[in-house]
Amino acid sequence: MTRSTLGDSQDFHVFIDAYRREYPDDVLTITHPISADQDVTALVDALAAQGRDPLLICENVGNLGVPVATNLFASRTRIARLFGVTPAQLHETFQTRANRPVPPRYVETGPILDEVFEGEALDLALLPMLKHFDSDRGPYITNAIIIAEDPVTGIANMSYHRSMRHARQALATSLHSRGHLWRMLQTARERGEELRVAMVVGAHPLFMLAAAARLPYGSDERAVAGGLFGAPLELVKTPRYGIGVPAYAEFVLEGAIDPAAYAEEGPFGEFSGYSSDRSTNNVLRVDTLLRRKDAWLVDVMGGRYAEHLTLARLPREAEMSEKLRARFPAVTAVHYPNSGTHFHCYVALDQSRDGEARQIMLALLGWDPYLKTVIAVDSDIDISDDSQVLWALATHFQPHLDIFTIDGLPGSPLDPSSSVNGTTSRMGLDATRGSGFDGIKAQLDQDVLERARQLLKGLES
Template sequence: MSKNLRTYLNQVKKLLPDQIKIVDKEVEPEFEVSAIIEKLENQGESPMVLFNNVKGSKIPLLINLGANYDRLALAIDSDTKNIVFEYGKKEQNRILVKEVSTGPVKDIILKGSEINLNIFPIIKHNAEDAGKYISAGPTLMKDPDTGNQNLGLYRLQVQSKDELGLFINPANHGFLIGEKYRELGQKMEVAVLIGHHPTVIMSSVSKLENYGGELEVAGGLMGEAVEVIKGETVDLRVPAEQEIVIEGIVDPQLTRDEGPFGEWPRYYTGRGERWFIKITAITMRKNPIYQTVMAAHDEHNILGALPIMGSLIRRIKAVLPTVTNVNLPLSGGGRVRCYISLKQHSDGEAKQAAFIALAVVPNIKHLILVDDDIDVFNEKQVLWALSTRFDAREDLIMMKNCIGSHLIPTAFDITKQKHGNMETKLIFDATRNVTPHLNGKPFPKMARVPVEIVNKIVPEEYLKECTKNFEE
């Protein structure tokens, strides 16, 4: 049986049973679903939740799948310790899609007057969102020059029963493809993919070298080819095991008001004139599962961070094999702050890693470089290195007027008078110089108890409960 959302849910149920919950009680699509997830997050809990009774829909809703690295590691047959390396390796070892003649996504086909987004349990996530949003629907499109299919995760605002607002970051491949169609004076066919094995949505966030290749990356991550089938009304090959596919047309000459929406920086940003999708068909399984991402919360940050980290370590190591790890911490929304560790052999080598990272991921705003004795997933260690190995006079690089994340409130345009997609980047080099420079002496060693002795210690063999009365 091909891997899909359902095989993955069964895998979680078997191996991580405490991490999947069911809600049978009727819930409101506006805020009640998201309020439950936020309450759980505030309590330090991150289960994925299947809501079987969302008011106004007969279709169940799955949310918070990507709010936990344990579950994402399971999806790529890894563990949390090796998840970044495994993602990067499997992203490289792509598997071509396999075209098939039929699949469950064609169980139900809606066209013309049958098209109605209101059948789905689409929710309103946060208080000041402009409306209901599809937040877990990677959008498939074709590059007009190469014919390659490109998949990217963009936000989609429900604007009518057969129209979706489409907002794409100007730095993303999808936007550049849309601009090609606009310049050609042509309309762009798209397909919104909802509900599949987590590797499909993760691959849509990967930072690949060229247009397209994401479904092949999903195959590499799953360990098997993604089966695809021709769309009903668009010349695109869509995954046959998808829960739901929404096909449509974008005219890049036309825009309408879209937003605001609570985004991954956890602010309401990005209102303006955007493209929109005119839906031409909806295909889906019998009894489909509708999936959404909990926007502007942990799931939004974690689900986006892992694919980017995997892409980063793969692409940096292709140039600098001495890089040992990469982290996009949640303290930076899983996007704008980056920690890179490496075993430096030449002075200045660390900065090369920073330049590559900034080119691959324009969203990165602050980048901290550390030696390989620092665990980049331990923020205490990273900040200790910054405090003791970094001097702003020598080790700080400021890069002005760089393309960045337009969703960050402090981003500006070239005039510096309005909001835009430009930022000032900072590189903090908290690595030790390879060549001795501190009074001609090597950098001091970290104070440690001898490692070989620490490794032999089993605390339970020494410690016992304290029963002593200190007043006797």
């Protein structure tokens, strides 16, 4: 592919205009009036049933008063276009850029400061939200990226947290992943303080990808965003607390999380395909609402649809691929299939000795706490194709020899099958051929195949 220009500007509006112009067949625009209550999800569901995953733009949704863009991350091809690469190059490209962080740059102003609401003028009814599933407690912000700073060290962090309207000036949010933001909140609790935060709702897709990156504590995802852009992320300071937020964001909420305040949050349709009310039930008090005058609602489609899964999974795949290849040169590919939500992984390898596949699977199960099942196959299997992996499992795998399980490990709190205390078991299935395999694969001569392709091509033309 040629160099992409989709990341030249950090403005989502510039991106969306360029993408519509360059890839019109990959964008579906709905101008017909639809409801904010499940209609957008229903459209994504109907498209998925047809095997389609376009970037979906809905221009007239209920009384939201803003256009809605969703399904942006449903396609790996679309994500690869952000970097000007092929889907096969996506892992390496993402990880290479993420490993070259560029510190952000503060600017005096930006479109996010077009409109500022505080005091009596502030009402979260001004923030557009969609109800995604019938079982959801209410409308949700699925693209809620919370930026916070450690109360002691000043270290910054960005992460996604589902959020719903709790009161006129408060959101109920969940920190159930118990990651870096949770750690910062516990530090604030020990100091008897609130944790000041800013929530970004809508920004350039490279910023959104950076927020999903898997980083050690102390790394600032805003610098990773700079690495993905290849230029400093432009930030402005929020009016009250001076938190750095993207100058070109669509909406920003500035406020604080009180460690002692709680509100019921959930259920919400999660990546597992089930509604979950497992939540830390935190309250985010909103002190300031910032928005562009021409704002869009950039939604991340929840549930087990491709967008939610791919956005969260791509950085994990890239990280696991990098780690495995560094430790095990035999690894040729890593893939987390949609069919397994976040719980399954396929790994392909050129096995140099018996037992190597098992060693690699153990490493994966130890590194990624979400994984429950890993299937190892030979490198000639296309692990992006479930049917090929299942064929390898059917023909290369013997249950009494090629399976192992581990019990009592921490798992995802959103796994409906996990124990009450959050533990799960994990499993590795070795579907490689192994040194004792004596099957001969039925294959066609490549010249004959090419002759058939050319014949069909001529008939089609």
